[in-house]
Amino acid sequence: MQPHLRNVIEYMLLVNKDSDDEVALEACEFWSVYCEADLPPENLREFLPRLIPVLLSNMAYADDDESLVDAEVDGSLPDRDQDLKPRFHSSRFHGSEDAEDEDDDIVNIWNLRKCSAAALDFLSNVFGDEILPTLMPIIQANLSTTGDTTWKDREAAVLALGAIAEGCINGLYPHLPEIITFLIPLLDDNFPLIRSISCWTLSRFSKYIVQGIAHQQGREQFDKALLGLLRRILDDNKRVQEAACSAFATLEEEAAKELAPRLDIILQHLMCAFGKYQRRNIRIVYDAIGTLADAVGGELNQPKHLEILMPPLIAKWQQLSNSDKDLFPLLECFTSIAQALGPGFSQFAQPVFQRCICIIQTQQSAKVDPVSAGAQYDKEFIVCSLDLLSGLAEGLGAGIESLVSQSNLRDLLLQCCMDDSPDVRQSAFALLGDLARVCPIHLHSRLPEFLDVAAKQLNTPKLKVTLSVANNACWAIGELAIKVHMEMSSIVLTVISYLLPILQRPEGLNKSLIENCAITLGRIAWVCPELVSPHMEHFMQSWCLALSMIRDDVEKEDAFRGLCAMVRANPSGALSSLVFMCKAIASWHEIRSEDLHKEICQVLHGYKQMLKNGAWEQCMSTLEPPVKDKLLKYQV
Numbered sequence: 001m002q003p004h005l006r007n008v009i010e011y012m013l014l015v016n017k018d019s020d021d022e023v024a025l026e027a028c029e030f031w032s033v034y035c036e037a038d039l040p041p042e043n044l045r046e047f048l049p050r051l052i053p054v055l056l057s058n059m060a061y062a063d064d065d066e067s068l069v070d071a072e073v074d075g076s077l078p079d080r081d082q083d084l085k086p087r088f089h090s091s092r093f094h095g096s097e098d099a100e101d102e103d104d105d106i107v108n109i110w111n112l113r114k115c116s117a118a119a120l121d122f123l124s125n126v127f128g129d130e131i132l133p134t135l136m137p138i139i140q141a142n143l144s145t146t147g148d149t150t151w152k153d154r155e156a157a158v159l160a161l162g163a164i165a166e167g168c169i170n171g172l173y174p175h176l177p178e179i180i181t182f183l184i185p186l187l188d189d190n191f192p193l194i195r196s197i198s199c200w201t202l203s204r205f206s207k208y209i210v211q212g213i214a215h216q217q218g219r220e221q222f223d224k225a226l227l228g229l230l231r232r233i234l235d236d237n238k239r240v241q242e243a244a245c246s247a248f249a250t251l252e253e254e255a256a257k258e259l260a261p262r263l264d265i266i267l268q269h270l271m272c273a274f275g276k277y278q279r280r281n282i283r284i285v286y287d288a289i290g291t292l293a294d295a296v297g298g299e300l301n302q303p304k305h306l307e308i309l310m311p312p313l314i315a316k317w318q319q320l321s322n323s324d325k326d327l328f329p330l331l332e333c334f335t336s337i338a339q340a341l342g343p344g345f346s347q348f349a350q351p352v353f354q355r356c357i358c359i360i361q362t363q364q365s366a367k368v369d370p371v372s373a374g375a376q377y378d379k380e381f382i383v384c385s386l387d388l389l390s391g392l393a394e395g396l397g398a399g400i401e402s403l404v405s406q407s408n409l410r411d412l413l414l415q416c417c418m419d420d421s422p423d424v425r426q427s428a429f430a431l432l433g434d435l436a437r438v439c440p441i442h443l444h445s446r447l448p449e450f451l452d453v454a455a456k457q458l459n460t461p462k463l464k465v466t467l468s469v470a471n472n473a474c475w476a477i478g479e480l481a482i483k484v485h486m487e488m489s490s491i492v493l494t495v496i497s498y499l500l501p502i503l504q505r506p507e508g509l510n511k512s513l514i515e516n517c518a519i520t521l522g523r524i525a526w527v528c529p530e531l532v533s534p535h536m537e538h539f540m541q542s543w544c545l546a547l548s549m550i551r552d553d554v555e556k557e558d559a560f561r562g563l564c565a566m567v568r569a570n571p572s573g574a575l576s577s578l579v580f581m582c583k584a585i586a587s588w589h590e591i592r593s594e595d596l597h598k599e600i601c602q603v604l605h606g607y608k609q610m611l612k613n614g615a616w617e618q619c620m621s622t623l624e625p626p627v628k629d630k631l632l633k634y635q636v
Contacts, residue, residue: 005043013047016054021062021112028058028115035122048127052134055123056142058116059156061193066109071192071239092387092430093468094475094516113156117163124167132171135160143182151191158186158194162201169208176208180221187228192235196243199232203247206254213258226251226262230269233288238281241273245284249291259292260299266292267308274312279326286329289313290336300337301344309337310348317352322359323375331356331384335391342395349392353403356385360412379421386416386427393434401439409435414446417453426469429454433476440483447484451477451491458498458517464508471513474499478520482558485527492524492531496539503542511549518546522559525566532562533570540577544584552589557596560585564599571606578607578619586623586630597634604636 008030015027031051034044044051061068123131142150142157161179164172172179183205186198202209202225209225212218229251232244252259259266270292274285289309293300300309313333320327334352338345363381365373389409393400404410413435416428432450435443443450457473460466477495481488499517506514521543525532547563550556563581567574574581585604591597608616620628 005039009044009047013051013054016051016058024058025112025115028055028112028119031055031119032115032122035119035126041126045127045130048123048131049134052120052123052131053138055116055120056135056138056156056160058112059120059159060152061113061155062111065111065113067193067239071196071237092390092427092472093512094430094433094472117159120160120163121167124164126167129168129171131164132168135164151194155191155194155197158183158197158201162197162204165201165204173208176205177212177217177221180205180209180225184221184224184228187232192237192240195232195235195237196240199229199240199243199247202229203250206247206251209251210254210258213255222255222258223262226255227265230266233269233273234276238278241277241281242284245273245281245288249284249288252288252291252295256295257297257299260296263296263299263305264308267305271308271312274316282326283329286333290333293333293336293340297340298342298344301341306341306344313337314348317355322355322362322381325378325380328380328384331388335384335388338388338391338395340395343397343399345392345395346399349396349400350403352388353392353400353407356389357407357409357412359385360416361408364412364415379419379424382416382419383423383427386413386424386431390427390431390434393431393438397438400435401442404435404439404442410442410446414449414453417450422466422469425457425466426472429457429469429472429476433472433479436476436479436483440480443480444484444487447480447487448490451480451488451495454480455491455495455498458495458502463502467510467513470502471510471516474513474516474520478516478523478555478558481520481523481527488524489528489531492528493535495524496521496532496535500539500542503539503546506542506546514546515550518543518550519555519559522547522562525562526558529562529565529569533566533573536566536570536573537576540574541580544577544580547584548587550587552591556588557591557593560591560596560600564596564603567603567606571610575607575610579622582619582623582631583627585634586627588630601634601636604631604634608636 012027012030016024016030018024018027120135139157139160142153145153161183180202183198183202186194187202189195189198209218209222213222226248229244229248232240233248235241235244270285270289274282274289277285300306313330316330317334320330338349338352359381362373362375363377363379366375366377370376392403413428413431416424417432419425419428432443432454454473454477457466457470460470463470499521502509502513502517503521521532521539525536547556547559550559563584582604585600591600611619620631623631
């Protein structure tokens with residue numbers, strides 16, 4: 001194709017201007033595919049001055065675009081069932097992998113407009129600031145137009161700014177204060193689609209709006225952007241409400257604790273929207289409230305804030321039945337609030353806990369016999385309830401113990417751990433690990449069964465399909481190990497035999513599973529060193545490689561306590577992997593625990609004394625200089 005590429009590009013450019021939108025859309029797909037295929041950018045570079053104006057022209061709303069009709073829908077009209085988007089709950093995940101970013105474009109129907117914006121986004125990421133000399137004069141010209149007849153061009157220019165926010169950030173950076181100053185008044189434009197796209201584009205610059213808080217001018221601009229989005233959250237137009245809430249959630253994630261001094265006004269606006277919105281958009285308010293709780297954490301735990309936040313949520317909680325799917329986003333919202341408030345959530349905990357138990361029981365019965373259960377089975381009810389219980393365990397800590405002791409949660413949880421749905425099992429093992437941390441005594445009577453079913457998740461031919469389940473099960477085993485100690489002994493060798501293949505053949509597995517396997521192996525070795533140490537020569541190398549990748553934290557400390565315990569029990573077992581062990585030790589930036597630091601010093605000094613006749617020096621000579629430098633803090 002290479003010899004003909006120039007002709008192909010010329011043809012696509014021509015067809016991209018076709019008067020038939022369907023034909024133009026087919027041609028427009030080419031630009032994104034070209035960028036994704038990593039083809040040489042220079043083949044496309046000379047066409048940019050002709051291509052970019054075409055894309056920008058096609059980003060304007062077509063006269064027959066359905067969004068133009070939707071944009072005029074009155075915000076007070078109730079939503080029909082068909083207006084509600086399908087929702088997908090993400091089960092709890094214990095690990096270092098980031099969830100996939102959701103598509104943050106507010107345009108939902110794939111058409112020439114959206115395809116053109118996506119192509120511009122791709123081009124900006126490939127060519128960066130090179131496209132600005134062609135693009136910015138058009139954007140500036142379109143934004144400077146006034147009057148009702150040119151609003152679509154103004155709207156497309158704002159969309160274009162959002163599309164290039166990531167790829168052209170270096171070139172835009174010096175002008176961001178002016179760009180943001182220009183965007184904020186557009187939040188109050190007469191045209192709802194300009195108001196909504198301005199929300200989205202502002203959110204694309206959230207990171208930089210928040211960075212400016214350090215100085216007076218930036219702080220004033222942050223407050224103007226925040227208040228502008230809050231105004232739009234209370235817009236009468238449903239499309240603007242949706243865009244404003246989503247944009248505000250993005251700003252919340254970036255601003256985090258900076259929102260604390262502004263919590264009163266934020267909560268007043270969000271709870272006002274909560275009372276105003278119809279069914280579809282109220283889900284986005286739940287998300288904004290949950291994101292706020294995640295962002296400010298314990299700052300939310302003040303009576304004046306809870307008086308605004310909780311009564312409307314509790315009223316809604318009492319209004320919805322256990323089989324109403326509108327309960328899902330509320331369960332998710334309460335999960336974030338429980339984690340943020342910590343012990344402060346205890347005043348609301350009992351009815352929330354009991355209802356989660358009731359929902360799980362009903363759904364497990366409905367799975368067997370929906371008629372006698374009086375409900376249709378839907379695993380989402382179980383997953384959301386398990387995740388809320390995890391949020392309670394995390395927030396209340398040992399304070400959840402009395403609730404667990406008076407319930408049949410242990411038996412329900414074991415059933416969920418054996419469920420045929422991976423989503424249910426994933427959330428069940430997350431809750432198992434959380435309960436192991438705060439009230440392990442209530443798991444004791446069924447501990448062998450929990451350990452057995454958790455271990456089986458690591459030894460399945462479907463491992464690559466159920467990685468998140470295996471990840472949470474592995475983490476839960478490690479949490480149980482450090483709480484129940486020798487009661488692990490009967491299953492230790494089985495678990496080790498399942499962990500080793502994952503550590504030794506990590507190809508195609510996610511980073512989080514490898515890390516959790518390494519931590520769990522270390523925790524088991526810490527509590528049962530005499531059982532694990534005879535086998536250490538079979539896994540030391542791959543285990544130490546995995547330990548080297550883990551960031552400094554308490555879990556890594558536990559793993560290294562296991563390493564030290566094994567070496568004390570069987571020093572010769574690690575001799576052949578001493579270089580890898582030294583590299584793992586050097587992966588620490590700083591060990592906060594003095595006891596662990598001493599233990600590692602003793603291990604290294606022990607090997608230095610064991611290796612005579614220059615063998616220690618020979619081992620040290622194979623290490624890279626940065627590794628040797630880091631080992632100096634252990635006085636070897």
